[in-house]
Amino acid sequence: MSRPTHHPFDHVGVAVTRLDEARSLYELLLGAEGSEPLELAAQGVRVCFVGSVELLEPLAExxxxxxxxxxxxxxxxxxAFSVPDIRAELARLEAAGIEVIDAEPRPGAHGLVAFLHPRSTGGVLVELVQRDG
Amino acid sequence: MSRPTHHPFDHVGVAVTRLDEARSLYELLLGAEGSEPLELAAQGVRVCFVGSVELLEPLAExxxxxxxxxxxxxxxxxxAFSVPDIRAELARLEAAGIEVIDAEPRPGAHGLVAFLHPRSTGGVLVELVQRDG
Structure with a gap:
C-alpha cells in the first residue's frame, strides 16, 4: 500500500488527578506557559496544554x-499525530486492518480528532488530529 | 525561579516486544520510514526511530x-524533551525538588540523555536530551 505523507507528532497526552498542580509542574519542567484550562464535556475531561503536553483531568471517575x-x-x-485529512486517514488505516475507536471524527481541543485502539497499535492509544484551518 | 528557554518535544518512547514488527506497524501508521535498528548495550535496548517515535525492544528481561x-x-x-545544556538543566530541576534518575548524563541514541523519576513528574518517565552538535 502506498504511504501517506509523513504524519508529524502533534502532542502527548498525560492523565492527571489535579490539573492546576500538573500545569505548574510542567511549566517548571518545560519552561513553557500553560494554556487556560478548557472543558471538553463530550470527552469527560478538563485539559490544558504546556508546550506539546496535553494535561487531562477527568470530570468524573x-x-x-x-x-x-x-x-x-x-x-x-x-x-497524537497530525493528519491533513482525518477521514481519508481513518479509511486508509481501517483498510490496513487497524482498529479505530472513532469511525467518525469528533471535535477535540484544536480540530477534529479520532482515536485508534491500543489493541492494534502495540498497546499505545494513538490519536489523529486534523487541526482547524 | 526564572524559567529556562522552552524545551521542545524531542520524541516519545514506546516499549515493544518485537522491534521489526513494531517498526512495520509504525511505518504504516505514520507514513514514515523507520531508521536502522541500533543497539544501546548500556541501556539494555535495541531501538529504532519512526518519525518522532522511538521503539525500544529490551535486550533481556x-x-x-x-x-x-x-x-x-x-x-x-x-x-523526551530537548535541552540546550543538560547539566545546567539537571541542576535547575534538582534545585526545584525534581528527582533525577541520572545525576550524570549518559550517551543516548543522538546525544547525552538523562531521565527524571516518574515519582516527581506526575507518573511520567521524562527524558532530557542534549542533541549532538
Missing part, C-alpha cells in the same frame, strides 16, 4: 480518563 | 525496558 487513572494512576495516556 | 514490559505490557514508555 466514570469517564475514559477517569477509568485510566483508576487502573494505571497518573501518567502517559496517548500520543 | 532483566533490563529497565524488560521489567517495564513484564509489569505493563507494550505501550508508551517515556517522553
Amino acid at each position: 466514570d469517564t475514559p480518563v477517569g477509568r485510566f487513572l483508576v487502573r494505571h494512576g497518573p501518567g502517559l495516556h496517548h500520543v | 532483566d533490563t529497565p525496558v524488560g521489567r517495564f514490559l513484564v509489569r505493563h505490557g507494550p505501550g508508551l514508555h517515556h517522553v
Whole structure:
C-alpha cells in the first residue's frame, strides 16, 4: 500500500488527578506557559496544554480518563499525530486492518480528532488530529 | 525561579516486544520510514526511530525496558524533551525538588540523555536530551 505523507507528532497526552498542580509542574519542567484550562464535556475531561503536553483531568471517575487513572494512576495516556485529512486517514488505516475507536471524527481541543485502539497499535492509544484551518 | 528557554518535544518512547514488527506497524501508521535498528548495550535496548517515535525492544528481561514490559505490557514508555545544556538543566530541576534518575548524563541514541523519576513528574518517565552538535 502506498504511504501517506509523513504524519508529524502533534502532542502527548498525560492523565492527571489535579490539573492546576500538573500545569505548574510542567511549566517548571518545560519552561513553557500553560494554556487556560478548557472543558471538553463530550470527552469527560478538563485539559490544558504546556508546550506539546496535553494535561487531562477527568470530570468524573466514570469517564475514559477517569477509568485510566483508576487502573494505571497518573501518567502517559496517548500520543497524537497530525493528519491533513482525518477521514481519508481513518479509511486508509481501517483498510490496513487497524482498529479505530472513532469511525467518525469528533471535535477535540484544536480540530477534529479520532482515536485508534491500543489493541492494534502495540498497546499505545494513538490519536489523529486534523487541526482547524 | 526564572524559567529556562522552552524545551521542545524531542520524541516519545514506546516499549515493544518485537522491534521489526513494531517498526512495520509504525511505518504504516505514520507514513514514515523507520531508521536502522541500533543497539544501546548500556541501556539494555535495541531501538529504532519512526518519525518522532522511538521503539525500544529490551535486550533481556532483566533490563529497565524488560521489567517495564513484564509489569505493563507494550505501550508508551517515556517522553523526551530537548535541552540546550543538560547539566545546567539537571541542576535547575534538582534545585526545584525534581528527582533525577541520572545525576550524570549518559550517551543516548543522538546525544547525552538523562531521565527524571516518574515519582516527581506526575507518573511520567521524562527524558532530557542534549542533541549532538
